[in-house]
Amino acid sequence: MNRPLPILDDVNAPYYEGTKAGELRLCHCKACDELFVFTHAWCPRCWSLELDYKVASGRGTIETFSVIHQAPYESWQEKVPYVLALVMLDEGIRMMSNIVDCSPDDVRIGMPVTVGFEDREGVMLPVFSPKSA
Amino acid sequence: MRSPVTIAGAYEIPPRRYPEKSTLDLFRMVLKGALAEWRLRPEDVDGLLTTTGGDITGHDTYIHGRLISELGIKAAIAETMNLGGGSHQAMVNRAAMAIAEGRANAVICISAGKMMRPGVGAAEVMVRAISDPSLEVPYGSWIAGLYGLVANRFMYERGATAEDLARVAVSARKWALLNPEARQHNAGALTIEDVLASRMVVSPFHYLDCSLPSDGGGAVLVTRADLGEKWAERPAYIKGYGEYHPRGTLTDQGSLIDTGAMVSGAKAFAEAGLTPQDIDVAQLYDAFSSTPLLLLENLGFCKPGGAAAFVRSGAIDPGGSLPVNCYGGLMSYGHTGEASGMSLLVAAARQALGTAGPVQVDNARNVLVHAYGGIMFYHTTMILGDRP
Numbered sequence: 001m002n003r004p005l006p007i008l009d010d011v012n013a014p015y016y017e018g019t020k021a022g023e024l025r026l027c028h029c030k031a032c033d034e035l036f037v038f039t040h041a042w043c044p045r046c047w048s049l050e051l052d053y054k055v056a057s058g059r060g061t062i063e064t065f066s067v068i069h070q071a072p073y074e075s076w077q078e079k080v081p082y083v084l085a086l087v088m089l090d091e092g093i094r095m096m097s098n099i100v101d102c103s104p105d106d107v108r109i110g111m112p113v114t115v116g117f118e119d120r121e122g123v124m125l126p127v128f129s130p131k132s133a
Numbered sequence: 134m135r136s137p138v139t140i141a142g143a144y145e146i147p148p149r150r151y152p153e154k155s156t157l158d159l160f161r162m163v164l165k166g167a168l169a170e171w172r173l174r175p176e177d178v179d180g181l182l183t184t185t186g187g188d189i190t191g192h193d194t195y196i197h198g199r200l201i202s203e204l205g206i207k208a209a210i211a212e213t214m215n216l217g218g219g220s221h222q223a224m225v226n227r228a229a230m231a232i233a234e235g236r237a238n239a240v241i242c243i244s245a246g247k248m249m250r251p252g253v254g255a256a257e258v259m260v261r262a263i264s265d266p267s268l269e270v271p272y273g274s275w276i277a278g279l280y281g282l283v284a285n286r287f288m289y290e291r292g293a294t295a296e297d298l299a300r301v302a303v304s305a306r307k308w309a310l311l312n313p314e315a316r317q318h319n320a321g322a323l324t325i326e327d328v329l330a331s332r333m334v335v336s337p338f339h340y341l342d343c344s345l346p347s348d349g350g351g352a353v354l355v356t357r358a359d360l361g362e363k364w365a366e367r368p369a370y371i372k373g374y375g376e377y378h379p380r381g382t383l384t385d386q387g388s389l390i391d392t393g394a395m396v397s398g399a400k401a402f403a404e405a406g407l408t409p410q411d412i413d414v415a416q417l418y419d420a421f422s423s424t425p426l427l428l429l430e431n432l433g434f435c436k437p438g439g440a441a442a443f444v445r446s447g448a449i450d451p452g453g454s455l456p457v458n459c460y461g462g463l464m465s466y467g468h469t470g471e472a473s474g475m476s477l478l479v480a481a482a483r484q485a486l487g488t489a490g491p492v493q494v495d496n497a498r499n500v501l502v503h504a505y506g507g508i509m510f511y512h513t514t515m516i517l518g519d520r521p
Contacts, residue, residue: 004257006267037384038268064289064389066281067336068273072256076273084278084335086286086384096269096384109289125271 003075005123012039014053019124024115025053026093037093058115060089060128067104083107087128101129138229139361139368140517141239142171143482145351145475147314148467151247154348156186156193159245159472160200163350167241171354173364178354180210180231180240182224184471188247189258200243209237217263217506218418219376220244221353221474222513226374228355238357245350248470251275263507265382277343277421279383279508281335284423286389288337293426295337297441299328301422302341304450305462311451312492315461316345323465328422342422347467351475353482358521369485372407372499373516375400383508393512394431394503401514402433407499409433412516414484414494415455416477416502419462425449428503429457432514451492459484459492474504478515485517 008016018025026035031048042049065085071077083099085107099107100116113128144167151159160183181204186196193199197211210231216223221244228240249255256275264270264279287293306323309315323341331340354364361368375397380386402408409432417428429440434455443449449457460466460480463473481502483489489497498519505512 003273004266004271006271008267012267038265038382064282064286065336066278066285067333068275068278068281069333069335070251070277072251072260072273072275072278073254079273082273084272084274084282086282086389094384096272096274098272109285120271 001075002121005120006125008123011041015039016123018053018055019117019126022117024056024058024126026056026091028052028054035091035093037095056093057090059131060087060113062099062107062109062111062113063088063094064109065099065107067107085128087113095126098127099129100127137358138232138371139356139358139365140225140353140371140482140486141356141361141365141368142167142354143351143479143486143488144170145479146349148316148347148349148469148476151348156188156245156247159247159348159350160186160196160243161203163243163245163352164200164204167352171364175205178204178206178239178241179208180228180237181206181208182210182212182214182228182240182242184220184244184246185213185215189249189255210240216511216513218420218474218504219506219511219513220471221478222374222502222504222515223376225353225355225371225478225515226376226513229371229374232355232357239360240355241352242355243350243352244472244475246469246471246473247348248346248468248473250346251277263382263510265384269382269384276508277338278335280421280423281338282383283389283427283508284337284421287423287427290390291430291438291440293441295329296325297426297444298337298342298422299325299339300444301419301425302328302464304444305419305458305464307450308459308492309461309465312461312466315466316347317461317465320465337423338421344420344463344468345465347469349467349469349476350472351479353478365486367487367519369482369517369519370521371515372518373401373403373405375404375514377512378510380510381507390427392427392431392509394428394505394509394514397512397514398432398503401501401516405516407516411499412455412501413497414459414481414500415457416460416481417457418474418477418504419458419464420468422464425457432501432503456494459489459494477502477504481515481517485519487519
């Protein structure tokens with residue numbers, strides 16, 4: 001059994017076209033000029049339908065994390081212990097991800113991280129690793 | 134402010150594992166016991182609200198129909214509702230609103246559930262119910278891990294330690310040792326060292342920082358005040374209620390630790406004309422040991438950063454200045470999944486009714502109960518009083 005994949009649809013297609021191109025895109029409302037997390041069909045702040053995407057810098061800090069010692073279901077068993085995290089992007093947007101390329105014991109709140117992409121059965125998922133000095 | 138609505142009865146079956154019982158069987162066990170205790174007739178009850186039936190393989194959202202048939206009542210209001218752990222107080226509120234409008238007179242609010250262990254496929258189903266399937270689930274989130282995210286941030290911002298979280302589990306066990314209905318009633322005292330020595334599940338939670346999956350269910354009877362005064366020796370008066378839904382996923386909101394409880398709590402206190410200092414007993418939803426600390430601060434019992442010291446002082450223990458989770462907590466009493474919030478509501482109602490027996494707090498005049506659904510998404514705060 002494989003780990004879960006995103007469910008691709010018309011609304012989130014631009015986001016995953018972005019990750020395929022190595023870009024982390026943030027949904028943007030042209031009417032109220034706000035950025036927000038997740039992909040949307042309408043702006044959750046002003047209900048405008050005029051949306052586009054901005055390319056994020058890929059940089060952020062770890063807002064919080066949890067080291068997962070018990071796999072929730074079979075497909076995660078080989079990854080334990082892994083790090084589930086909420087990353088606060090420099091753009092002020094929060095996203096959920098995994099912290100990779102370091103020991104779970106070394107992860108700290110406030111750690112600067114940069115985005116990379118994990119190939120999961122052809123879908124590119126944003127993941128984060130500690131920023132090199 | 135005189136409340137026109139009361140809780141006249143509160144009944145719960147002890148949480149256990151009932152492997153041979155289906156969820157519907159549990160609903161029937163609750164009704165049989167409640168009807169025997171309440172000694173009413175079908176014509177006395179004209180409403181029924183319930184949480185979902187079925188189980189994680191398929192929820193029954195028409196169970197209210199079946200229960201109406203089995204009860205033989207003619208219902209002016211009837212509904213299957215779901216706010217997760219917040220369902221039970223929301224049901225009481227919906228019943229109270231109908232009664233206040235003259236649409237109903239006496240409403241049964243019921244819940245039953247079988248909380249599956251995470252390892253049998255339940256963890257994925259449960260997390261999908263409260264997550265974005267694309268932007269959250271693929272990262273290996275599950276209920277415990279999502280709570281871990283909030284708890285770690287709470288510890289970072291508010292200065293709580295692993296020992297402080299463990300001390301909450303220790304307090305819950307103290308109450309369970311007094312409550313014969315609690316699953317851990319005979320498990321012996323718990324120490325901070327015991328909790329910290331148990332295996333890590335997800336940081337910061339050790340096994341003994343987590344609640345205890347169980348099967349069970351309960352019901353309360355919400356009535357016009359004059360009926361409550363006739364049927365109960367001393368009914369519990371609904372003094373105030375607040376509800377707030379700021380989000381539906383963990384990623385998508387403002388502060389992780391200034392939760393919607395701040396808003397629902399403020400509404401309930403304002404409606405009741407009370408402050409945290411007026412509360413004698415508080416039931417605070419404890420899916421994990423971190424949440425009572427966070428709720429003590431969000432609800433204004435402690436200032437930000439003050440909950441850990443408050444709990445370390447023994448204030449929430451038996452004999453303390455603010456008894457909390459005096460039924461034993463979801464950690465030592467048992468967590469019945471869809472019916473978990475009902476355990477807190479029944480425990481609170483019994484305090485105000487004066488029927489809490491071995492865990493009755495003397496002079497429990499004003500009782501607060503806070504429960505929520507999701508990872509602190511759907512918040513309900515209710516204040517009950519022992520007099521109008």
